[in-house]
Amino acid sequence: MALSKPRVLVTRYVPYIFEQLERAHVDVDVFERDDVAIPREELLRRVQACDGILCMLTDQIDHEVLASAGSKLKVVSTMSVGYNHISVDECRAKGIAIGFTPGVLDTSTAETAIALTFMAKRHAMASVNSAKNGEWGVWQPFQYCGSDVEGSTVGIVGLGRIGAKYAQIMKTAFNCRILYTGPKEKPEVAEPLRAQFCSLNELLGESDIVSVHCPLTTSTRHLFNADTFPLMKSSAVFINTSRGPVVNQDALYDALVAKQLAAAGLDVTDPEPLPVDNKLFTLPNCTIFPHIGSATIKTRQAMADIAIQNVLAGIYNKPLPHAV
Template identity: 45%
Template sequence: MAEAQRQRRIVAVRRLSEDQLAALSAIAEVEYFEDVNEANRADFLSALSQAHGLIGGKLQFDEAMLVEASSLQVVSTISVGYDHLPLEAMNRRGILLCNTPDVLTETTADTAFALIMATQRRLVELANLVREGGWRSHIGREHFGFDVHGKTLGIVGAGRIGAAIARRGALGFGMPILYTAASSKPVLEQELGAQRRDLDALLAEADIVCLSVPYNDATHHLIDADALARMKPSAALVNVARGKVVDEPALIEALRCGRIRAAGLDVFAEEPLPADSPLATMDNVVTTPHIGSATHETREAMAQLAVDNLVGALAGSGPLTAVNEDAWRRTVAEAKGV
C-alpha cells in the first residue's frame, strides 16, 4: 500500500461484507462501527475528526460536526435520500456527497404495490381476523375489499420509483395512470398511456394516490388537510416517499372521519413509529417499518454502490453516483485558486 493510502482514513457505519471492507482497506485505514449510539458516540466523533471518507446508512450529523471533521472529503450514504445530511454546508466545505439511486428502484416499487394490494383488499385486517379466531362464518359485505385492476392510479412524483410503480399498475393490472412531475414524461405517456395532471386534479381523479417524491421544503406536508379533502372518499393513500411529505395529524383525522378510505404507509414523520400513534392500530391503515428497500439483494447492491462511490472518489477515478459533484468541483477549484 502506498504511503498516501496508509495516511487516508475511512469511517464505516453499518454492517458491510468482508469483500466490501477489504475494498475500503485497500485504499485507506478503516475504522468500523456497526452502529453509533450513546456508548460509542465519543469514539465515533473522534474517528470522524480524522476521517477522509465516511460511509454508512442512516448517517446523522450536522454542520457543527462537519467543522470538527476537518479532513473529510467524501460522504457516501447507503441510501437514495439525503435530506438527513447538511448538503449546503457540505457544498461550502467542498465535501462530495454520494448516494445510491436506481439500485433500489424496483424493490421500492414492489413495496409500494404490496401496500396498494394490502389497502385495497384489506389483507392485514382480514389476516388478523383469522389469526384472532374471528372467522366463524362466510365473509360478508362488511369484510369486502376493493378491486385493484382497472382502478385509476395517481403517482405523485414520476421519477425512477414512481415510473416503476406506474408500470406495475398499467401493465400488470390495467390501471389508468395519472402522474405529477415538474416536466412531462413522454416515455411513460407513450408506453403506458399515462396522463400528466397538476396535484389538485390528480387527487380528485385517482382511486389510489401513491407518493414517491423526494422530501424537501417544497414537499413538506404536500399532503395536508386541504389535499386530503380533494381526494375521493373511496380513495386510498400510499406513501413510500418520506413521512413528512404527509401531515400525519391531518391524515389521521381524514381516516377517522371517512374523508378517505384507507392508507398504506412505509414511512413516518417519526421513525420508529411511536407505539401510541393511532396509525399503528387503525383498521384502515397498513403500516410497515420503512422496508422500501429492505431485501437481502437490494441492501447488498446499495452497500456495494456506496463502497464503489467512496473508493472511486478517494482513489481519483471518480464516483459513480454523486449528488453534488458540480458544487464540489467548483469549491475544490476555488480552494486551489483555479
C-alpha cells in the same frame, strides 16, 4: 517511510462493507453495532481526520459533523438513494463529494408500494387481525370485502424512476389508468405508460389509488395535509413509500377516522421508527411497514457495492460512480 492509508469511518457494522474496504487497503474505523445508529457523540469523535465517511440514512451529516471531520474529508458516501440527512450545500462549498445509490432500488421499492396497495385495497391487515382474533366465523358473502385493483385510476405523485416503475406494473399487470403530477411534465416517461399530467388537486379528485414517490423538499414537506386529504375520493387509498415528512400524520389520522379516504399504506413515517403508541397503529385501515422499501438481499447488496465504490473513488480523488 510508508505513506499512511486513507481513513474511512463506517457508521454501521456491516461485515461485507468492512471486509471490502479492508481489502482495498483502507484504514477502516467501523461503529461496532448493526442494530442501532451510531450515537451522536461517537460520530463527532470518530469522524475527526477521516478522508471519507460511509454513512446510513439515519446519520445526520451536518455542519457540526463536517466541522469535526476537518479539512481531510473528501467524500461522504451514503448507502441510500435519499440524501436529505447530508448538508449538501456545505459539502459542495468545502469541495466534499457526495455519493448515493440511485437506480438499484427502483424495482424493490415499487414492489413495496404494490404490496401496500393490495394491503390497503383488500383490507388485508384488518382481515389478518380478524382471523388471529378468532373473528373469522361462518362464511359471510360480504365479509372482508375490499375493492378491485384492476382497472383503477392510479395517481402518481412524482414520476421519477420508482414512480415510473410502480406505474408500469400497475399499467401492464392491472390495466390501470395512470395520472401523474409534479413540478413539470415528463413526456419521455409518461408516453409509454399513456400517463396523463394533471394538477395535484385533479389527481386527488380522480384517483382510486394515490401513490407518493416525490423527494422531500421544502415544497413537498407536509404536501399531504388537512387541506389535501379531503380532496380524495372516500373510496380511495393513499400509499407513501417516499419520505415520512411528506405527510402530516395527524391530518392523515383524522382523514382516515372521518372516512375521507378508505385506507392508507405507509412504508415511511415521521419519525422513524414510529413509536408503538402512535395513534396510526390503532387504525384497522392503516398498514405501516418499517421502511422496508429496498429490503431485498439483491438490492441491499447492490446498494452496499455502490456505497463502497463511491467512497473509494472519493478518497482517491476520482470521479464518483454515482455522485449527487
